[in-house]
Amino acid sequence: MMMTSRETEKRRAVSSSKTPMIAGAVAGVVSRFCIAPLDVVKIRLQLQPQLLIQHALPVAGSTPVGTLYNGIYGTMRTIIREEGVTALWKGNIPAELLYLTYGAAQFFIYAQTQQLLSSYSNFPSSMVNTASGGIAGGLATSITYPLDLLRTRFAASKTIEGKTGVYGSISAAIRGIYKDEGIRGFYRGGGAAVVQIVPYMGLFFGSYEGVKTAFLSVPFSSIGLLVPFNANDHPVLSSLAGKGSIDAISGITAGVIAKTGVFPLDTIRKRLQVQGPTRTGYVHGDIPVYDRGIMWCGREVVRREGWRGLYRGLTVSLVKAAPASAVTMWTYGRAVEVIGWIEGREGV
Template sequence: MSPAAEPLRDEGTRTQVVVAGAVAGLVSRFCIAPLDVVKIRLQLQYHSLVDPLSVAASFRRKPLGVIEVARDILRHEGITGFWKGNIPAEGLYLSYGAAQFLAYRSTTQALDALTEDEHGKQRWHVPGTAKSFIAGAVAGTAATTVTYPLDLLRTRFAAQGTEKVYESLIASIRDIKRNEGMGGYFRGLGAGVGQIVPYMGLFFASYEGLKPALADVQLPFGSGDAIAGISASIFSKTVVFPLDTVRKRLQVQGPTRQKYVGGHKTPVYDRGVFGTLTMIVRKEGTMGLYRGLSVSLVKAAPASAITMWTYERALDALKRIQEEDG
């Protein structure tokens, strides 16, 4: 196997993987923040197909298209409106990136240990894509659960229009704890885990499957890592996007529900992930589950390319530093 085809699990020490993953998440989040805010606003538009009068009213009151939503944010909230929720989001991406790559590396090492005997020989053969899928799913579950409160805060701040729901990050943490309890920080976690397990499994399996084939592709900023990251992310994100919409809808439930974009039209979802999924389909049609997908895919391409490119470069830099110091 050529060096370019080596899987992520065999590269770098544990500390190097954590630092490189954190840096990758931090850089990626800053670059795609505006697209993330627009996507969340689109996902939280509630247009019932049951009540035509309701649809007409919401059409007049809230723009529906990507350009219209972006223009509306710029006009009423200023350029900084595109970075609403950026503080918890930076914390989310920073910690998520580190937790994700650390869990991925640890899981693949554990799988290798299980399939080898004490002499290093394989007891049974497990395809590399299967290992990548399992490790990606475990990594995604662990990272999602640990960082979920930050994800919820990111969504709630991004969902604030001209009316402020929380005065500050500290105030939001205090308010949720007082009015919703600890469970308030984990609204929609089931949808988050249900989304991330197949997403991360499919993403890492696709990425590591494509990476060797694209190893010789030369780009202005490096090898085929970026192309592999883009392709893997677009494929996996499209498959699980409905659960992402469900997660966003559930995250803004609670006593402040009617203060976010959508206002008094914000439905009550109190029947769990599956109940929310079926309710959206019944009232808004199947397309209601995919509102914001185009922005999500546009976001996925630069986000994944930046993440994987930065991760590979940061890891290489850390390894060179260690070699020079060694």
């Protein structure tokens, strides 16, 4: 049965609106699995309230409670030694659900917002991209935040004799949080997350589009002279662009810029997420009580641990941001191509 031209156009319109959502979900899942071990390492370091220097103020007694981690390699080695290799993927199920739904929501909202702002405003493209990224990040974070909280709590729980410390399963965690903390318990640190993600996604998408544009038309130094050319006219860069390498490089650069800019808020969010009745049950049993909001939490971290306390885990975060952003944007681009190829086949 052949479709009319109107039905074909309608089908294409619906399909094109779903493409960013499907491709974003695929990109989120693939990216998460690849960087899961680094994410666990980052969370363990961020929640560690003791500095590995003599000048750190005591938090909950004169000696730290629980395991002390030092550096990316040292932390990873300690986790493997004490809990096994699989502990590096702890919290991966809620994290995969988080990345899947977040990726789908983020790219769908970004595409729709970008189209809307471009159609009804005369703002420069860089401003449209930045605003669209911020709006997409804020809304996607609000939708998926309970999954983010579950991911953090599982990653912070130590495995002892094959059993996870605080919660035995995702369903047990959901029941426990609802029973002990209510609905609000699922949104601990949510304010810091929204405050963080809006400038983060704005910086990320704004930087990504800017860097990608620069790569596609960049001054090239040749015999001491700057010779402008387009990447599409250059065989090497044209080949790289075709393989998605420019997407990956642009994603790496944008991820590093955005992550560095908002990292203190990420640390505050992690500290707030493990508050509540289970606070002392995580791998760091001496996590302080932060019960007076975002600003107070930040001041307390600085007072007890210095400014470095807000940036603990930044190195692993940047190491994680590069491959995560590269894999996300590369996979997203390839997923869009595959979806387009499938749609083309169906239209034959």
